[in-house]
Amino acid sequence: MQIDFRLPSLGADMEHATLAQWLKNPGDPVHRGEAIAVVETDKGLIDIESYEDAMVTELVVAPGARIAVGTVMARLSAERAAGAPAREAAAAAAPPQPLPSAAGPLAPAPKPPAPLAAPAGAAPRRARLSPAARRRAHELGISPEALEQRIAGKILHVEDVERLAAEAKARPSGVAVAPDARSAMRAVIGSAMARAKREIPHYYLGHAFDFGAVRDWLVRHNATLPVSERLIEGLLVVKAVALAAARIEGFNGYFRDGHFARSTAIHVGTAIAMRGGGLVAPALLDADRKDLKTLMLEFSDLVTRVRTGHMRLSEFMTATITVTSLGEDGVETIYPIINPPQVAIVGTGCVRERPWVHAGSMAARPVLNLTLAADHRVTDGRTGSRFLKTIAELLAAPEKL
Numbered sequence: 001m002q003i004d005f006r007l008p009s010l011g012a013d014m015e016h017a018t019l020a021q022w023l024k025n026p027g028d029p030v031h032r033g034e035a036i037a038v039v040e041t042d043k044g045l046i047d048i049e050s051y052e053d054a055m056v057t058e059l060v061v062a063p064g065a066r067i068a069v070g071t072v073m074a075r076l077s078a079e080r081a082a083g084a085p086a087r088e089a090a091a092a093a094a095p096p097q098p099l100p101s102a103a104g105p106l107a108p109a110p111k112p113p114a115p116l117a118a119p120a121g122a123a124p125r126r127a128r129l130s131p132a133a134r135r136r137a138h139e140l141g142i143s144p145e146a147l148e149q150r151i152a153g154k155i156l157h158v159e160d161v162e163r164l165a166a167e168a169k170a171r172p173s174g175v176a177v178a179p180d181a182r183s184a185m186r187a188v189i190g191s192a193m194a195r196a197k198r199e200i201p202h203y204y205l206g207h208a209f210d211f212g213a214v215r216d217w218l219v220r221h222n223a224t225l226p227v228s229e230r231l232i233e234g235l236l237v238v239k240a241v242a243l244a245a246a247r248i249e250g251f252n253g254y255f256r257d258g259h260f261a262r263s264t265a266i267h268v269g270t271a272i273a274m275r276g277g278g279l280v281a282p283a284l285l286d287a288d289r290k291d292l293k294t295l296m297l298e299f300s301d302l303v304t305r306v307r308t309g310h311m312r313l314s315e316f317m318t319a320t321i322t323v324t325s326l327g328e329d330g331v332e333t334i335y336p337i338i339n340p341p342q343v344a345i346v347g348t349g350c351v352r353e354r355p356w357v358h359a360g361s362m363a364a365r366p367v368l369n370l371t372l373a374a375d376h377r378v379t380d381g382r383t384g385s386r387f388l389k390t391i392a393e394l395l396a397a398p399e400k401l
Contacts, residue, residue, distance in 0.1 A: 003054055003076040009069045010041055010316055017041045018066045019073065020155060024056045030076065033314065037073060038155075044280065044309040045130050045155065046316055054078045130309035132275045136161045157308050158275060189278065193337050200255075200338050201376040207388040209395075210358065211351050211368040217398040231296050234270075234348065237370075238323050239295060239401045240394040241346050242266045242287035245321055248387045250379040252320045254341040260378045269319030269339065270299060272306045281339060282311050283319035292401060327351065333369045343375035346391070 007017060017039040024036050035047035036056070054076035061073045136158045214236055222230040245252035245266050253262040266288040269281035282302050284295055305311055321343075324336050327350035334347035349369045356365035370391060374384050394401065 001078040002057075003052055003078055004072045005036065005050070005074040005076055007039065007067055007069050007071045007073055008048065008313065008317070010039075010046060010313070016066055016068050017046075019061050019063050020045055021063055022059055022074075023047075024074075026056050026058060028056050030054055030056060035312070038310075040130070042278070044132070044274070044306065044311050047310075047312045048073075049313050050076070052076065052078060130155060130157050132307070132309035133158045133161045136275075186278075192339075196337050196340050200340060200343075202338060202373050203376050203381055203384065204335055205372045205374075205381060205384045205388055206333060207370045207372075207385075207392060208367050209370065209392040210356055211366045211395070212358070213396050214398045215351070215366055229293070229296070231292055233351070234323075234325055234327070235292060235296055235299055236395060236398055236401055237325075237346075237348055237391075238268050238270060238284060238287060238299075239292060240391045241321065241323050242268050243394055243401070244387055244390040246288050248383065248390055250383055251344040251374065251387055253343060254320070255343050255375055255378060256341050260343060260375075263320040265318075265320065267318045267320045269322035269342075270302065271322065271324035272303055274309070275307045280306055280311070280316070281319060281322050281324070282306065282315035285315070285318065321345070323348070325349070333371060335371055336373050338373050338375060343378045344387075345373050347371040347373070 010017065018041075019037060020040045021038040022036070023038065024030055030036055030050045030053070032051060032053050033049050035049050037048045038045050039048055040046075056074060057077045058075040059073075060075065061067055061071065067073070133156050140161065211233075214233060218231060218233065218236075245268075249262060250260070252266055253260060255261075265286060267283035267285050268287040269283050271279055271281045273279055284290075284298055284302070287295060290298075302311075302315065319339070319342065322336075322339050322345040324334065324345060325348040326334050327348055330350055332349040332352060334349055336345045336347045338345050347370070349371075351366045351368050353364045354367045355362055356367060357363075358365050370388055372384050372388050374387075379387075
């Protein structure tokens, strides 16, 4: 049976992506969940994984091509997955033919800035930079095409751009300052959020509660650990949200085709700021079932890969509910917008010392403002208040998370 491997939708705000790299060749077996290709979007480099155990029989799209969601990228054979035939047999099954050109009726790329000491007579090639590296190149006024000419055949990251810029700084280059590439990111995010506000009947709730139990427990817990293994406050909120979503129905899942479908798995999207601007919310998978140590390791890995512009489809597209925070910027309360097709998002601000009744007397206590934006087609304010209360109750006993 032939399987068409298509470019999946990576969100309501994405219509195209650029194929950055093939990770498999014709004749290679591929297992379910294994990455076949890397594509570049405005939000980063994303590994596209297979949903089947199969074998690659044909690569349809050439690296560098910008393609629409739904485009057939490759063809797989399910029948030949178990037999593990040699790659030569797969190649002999069809006469060799060149991959299609990346050229197509797509919008032309903007005129690049002046090159950074590009080699004389080098043929222009499309720069294969991660989005974060591309933005950094524009910030430094460096031509991505010139960087590709200097280092061909690999994906360049921010550190590569900065290193090459430092090497060229000592010699005259006549580099022109590139336009701000972040405007495109803002347009994509703005379009997606405008659609979400227009189509989803949001309701908002807020709940302030004493966060002292979390802080006291973290001080004791982290005192026994090296710095690299210490937990952060936000991670406990993520775990509490996951457990509350398992208890209170209507906040974990997707609204599609006029109906809410509850998800039995709980994958919590964690909003992470990208280097150079923008925001993504890759998921911590099965967050309700994992201990805090495991979640902390996975979260640290997510942050590292987001900041370097490389994520996996399984993390990027599977979030069933999202947690976002602006606490590190000093914001006390955030009223977030739901990320469709999800139906809820939890926001946290910074923890502030406030007068609070504690143990029967007034005292200065650390207080956290927790907010909920939820879809009124699925739940109402009473259910939402139970959900927030459950999160707060779980955080009152952090040692049990």
